Amino acid sequence: MRKNALTSLAVCLVVFGTACKETPQPVGPDAELQTSRGVDLQDRLANWHAQASPEVLDIDGTVFTDHDEANARILIGVENRGIESRIAAIMSRLGVPASDYAIQVTPPIVQLATLQDKFRPTQAGTQIHFGLYLCTMGFNVDHADGRSFITNSHCTNKQGGVEATQYYQPLSSTDPTVIATEVADPTYFRRGVCPKGKVCRYSDSSRELYATATASSRGVIAKTTGANNGDLTVAGEFSITSQGDVTSGTVNKVGRTTGWSSGPITNTCVNTSVSGTNIVQLCQTFVTAGVDGGDSGSPVFQITSGDNVKLAGILWGGSGTTVFVYSPISQVIQELGAITATK
Amino acid sequence: MTPGLTLQLIAPATVRRGRRIPFKLRVGNASDTSLDLYLRGREPTFDIVVTDAEGARVWRRLEGAVIPAVLRVLPMRAGEVLVLKAGWDQRGSTGEIVESGDYLVTAILLTDAADPPSAGQHHIRVQ
Incomplete structure (x- = not known):
């Protein structure tokens, strides 16, 4: 707005000369700026700011520089007072009077990532995309065949x-690099313990082998701002320090749609029919905690201390949005072979 | 609800007691631009809730059903319509055929939204 006002005034002076002074109702948002003194000062500040900003921002610890028109000064935000003297030297060299600028301490501005953003190295709990579908990266593992991640069998082009x-x-659409390719997804079996007319497995899991160029973090799960708050902002990470089945108590999951959910295990070893299919997942675990579409593949874990966790399995479904179902890690290993998910 | 998205539940107004009731959910893009729907499940899935004249729930299609938590991205062109079908054998939560009377039916399209879109209530008379 200020630039427009100044531009109008400049045009006015060129075209109409002194007639501008006689305009009864000057056009512009800020009459003060149209006094010669105000214009001079703001112009000088603008010029100084343009000159000083690149140099000042080049100093580590500078957060921002601003031509603060409302207070007729240059305002500089810094993380700490330790760089104040270097800034003062620049301003002095440019001839900026100390009364025309201020330095204030301000927290650093960080770019917040969500579970639906890009992560390199890749992290468990974040969004993955295949075909026309979105799921969640379960967890990164080491396998005899190579560095891989685990997600659901139904998060492949064909389940089984x-x-x-x-x-x-x-x-x-945001990064066309293929990060990994499906290499293991056992077929579903009939007969035996599987009910008549159904096909069964003990886990809804598959293994994806990483492309050589894609970096991945094993033993790390993205951590959001809090459990059961629906926030997808990543604010830290959980460390997988152990892996094994959990049969009671509270477990957690992190998924791209509902974030970090936490709740009690309510049922274990449940033979579970998958709605709309002839699939039965054998011996699954039920948890009362939030889930929604896109959370498939979420790592399920129990917090052991602080941010250290025990990997317990992989989420694949839900009843409504308040109960999630997961495959225990022992059954994932039984079907995919030995994997190491710890740090 | 996503701008331009329309949901319409199609069902008979009157049915004989004990007869299967067919439902169709028409999901349309009424806008003049394409839109992306984020639908839960490998295939588009919708829930149906039937309540009696007092507002008590007598049946829910997906009650206790475990649905894969995958999200399907479905692009819809301007004017495109998707029709989903389901039916109800008039058995309530207890397994008994419901009594004659008036019922209200609501259809809900499962998406990734905390408050998924639903069609307006449909009135059915069972006689």
């Missing part, structure tokens, strides 16, 4: 069987 599904993170 390997068809080399290609994965993107977070979306192919």
